[in-house]
Amino acid sequence: MQQTAPSDPGLDAEASERRRIVTSALSELPAEQRETLELGYYGGLSQSEIAERTGQPLGTVKTRMRLAMQKLRSQLQILRSEGGA
Amino acid sequence: MSDGMTHEVASEALEALALDALDASEREGVIAHVAGCAECQRELAVLESTVSEIALAATPLPMVPERRDRIRARLLARAGADRAMAERAFADVRAESSPSARPSGVVPLRQSPRRMNASAWMAMAAGLVAIVGMGGFLMMSRERDAMRASLQAVQAERGARVAAMDSLRTTLEEKDRMIANLTGAQVAVMTLASQSPTSPTGRMFWDQAHDAWTFVAHQVPMPKSGRTYQLWLVTPTAKINAGTFMPKSNGEVMMQATYALAKDSLAAVAVTDEPMGGSPQPTTAPMMVASAR
Numbered sequence A: 001m002q003q004t005a006p007s008d009p010g011l012d013a014e015a016s017e018r019r020r021i022v023t024s025a026l027s028e029l030p031a032e033q034r035e036t037l038e039l040g041y042y043g044g045l046s047q048s049e050i051a052e053r054t055g056q057p058l059g060t061v062k063t064r065m066r067l068a069m070q071k072l073r074s075q076l077q078i079l080r081s082e083g084g085a
Numbered sequence B: 001m002s003d004g005m006t007h008e009v010a011s012e013a014l015e016a017l018a019l020d021a022l023d024a025s026e027r028e029g030v031i032a033h034v035a036g037c038a039e040c041q042r043e044l045a046v047l048e049s050t051v052s053e054i055a056l057a058a059t060p061l062p063m064v065p066e067r068r069d070r071i072r073a074r075l076l077a078r079a080g081a082d083r084a085m086a087e088r089a090f091a092d093v094r095a096e097s098s099p100s101a102r103p104s105g106v107v108p109l110r111q112s113p114r115r116m117n118a119s120a121w122m123a124m125a126a127g128l129v130a131i132v133g134m135g136g137f138l139m140m141s142r143e144r145d146a147m148r149a150s151l152q153a154v155q156a157e158r159g160a161r162v163a164a165m166d167s168l169r170t171t172l173e174e175k176d177r178m179i180a181n182l183t184g185a186q187v188a189v190m191t192l193a194s195q196s197p198t199s200p201t202g203r204m205f206w207d208q209a210h211d212a213w214t215f216v217a218h219q220v221p222m223p224k225s226g227r228t229y230q231l232w233l234v235t236p237t238a239k240i241n242a243g244t245f246m247p248k249s250n251g252e253v254m255m256q257a258t259y260a261l262a263k264d265s266l267a268a269v270a271v272t273d274e275p276m277g278g279s280p281q282p283t284t285a286p287m288m289v290a291s292a293r
Helices: A009-027 A031-041 A047-054 A058-075 A077-084 B007-011 B014-018 B024-035 B038-057 B065-097 B118-183
Strands: B187-194 B201-207 B212-218 B227-234 B239-245 B253-258 B268-275 B288-291
Touching: A009 A031, A009 A058, A009 A077, A009 B038, A031 A047, A031 A058, A031 B038, A047 A058, A058 A077, A058 B014, A058 B038, B007 B024, B007 B038, B014 B024, B014 B038, B024 B038, B024 B065, B118 B187, B118 B201, B118 B212, B187 B268, B201 B288, B212 B239, B227 B253, B239 B253
Parallel strands: none
Antiparallel strands: B187 B201, B187 B288, B201 B212, B212 B253, B227 B239, B227 B268, B268 B288
C-alpha cells in the first residue's frame, strides 16, 4: 500500500499561490508570445521548428520567445525573492 | 576561450537556451560562450529559475506519442552533442595542461566557476568515466604488454635451456659411445708408429661388436696447403678408405667411423698424406702405420 505524506496546509496554500501567480503572468503575455513560449516549453519544439509550425520567420520567433521570457522573469521576480528568503 | 560567438549574440539566446528551444548548432555555440562568461552564467541561472516556475502553471496532460517521440529525439540529439562537446573540451584541457603546450613560467588562469545544467554534468560525468576507463585500459594494456614480454623472455630462456640440455645429452651420448668403443670387451687396439721427425703417435680402437673404429693421434703436424690426411684399413686384397681428417692446432686428432670388417681380414691400419678431399687409393707412403698381426 502506497503511503503519502500528510499534507501541510501552509505549504499547500503557498504552492497554490505560486501557481496562481505563474498562471496570471502567462495569461498576461500577448497571444503570439504565449503561443511561442508554449510551443517551446510544452511542445518541446526548437525555434526553427516553431517557425516552421507557425509559418513565422525565425527571427520573429526568437524575438517573441525572448520577450515572453523577459516579461515572465519580471512578473515572477516576486517568487524568486520569496523562495530565496 | 574562442567560441566564435560574441557576447551580444549569446546573451540574446539565453532565454531560448533556458527553454531548451535552441537548435543544436546554435546551442553548442551559446553554451561554449556561457562556460567562459560569468555575466551570462548569472543571467542563465535566473532564466532557468523562471522556466522552472512555469511548471507550476502546467496542467497535467496525457503524453501523446508524437510529443513523447519528439522530446525523446531531441534529448538523444542533445546528449550526443553534449558528449561531443565534452570530448572536445577534454581534448583542449589535455592539450592546455600538457607541459609541452605551456611555456615555462606561465601560470594558467583559473577558470571562473561555470554553471552547468544537468545534461552538461552528465556529459562531464560520462567524460570522466571515459577518462578513467581509458586510463584503466591503458594501464591494463601496459601490464598485458609487460606480462607478454616476460612470458616471451621466459619461453626464450626455457628454449635456450632445452637446447643446451639437448646438446649436453648428445655430447654425453657420444662420450658414452666412445667409451664403449674404447673399452668394450671386443675392442682391439693398434698402435701406429711414425718415421716422421715430429714423432706423431696414434692408436686405432676397433670395436668389433659394433663395427666402430676410433682413431686417436697426438703431435700430428698440419698438412701442407691443399693436402689432408686419409685413414686406410688395409686387408690382403684392398686398401679401404676410412675417411680423411685434419689435426687440431695442437696436433690432436680424434675421428670415428663405422665399417663392418671380418675379424681376421685386417692386416694393417695406415695414414697417408693425400690431396684435399682424399684419394680412391693411397698415393703416398704411409706417415703412420700399425700392423694388425
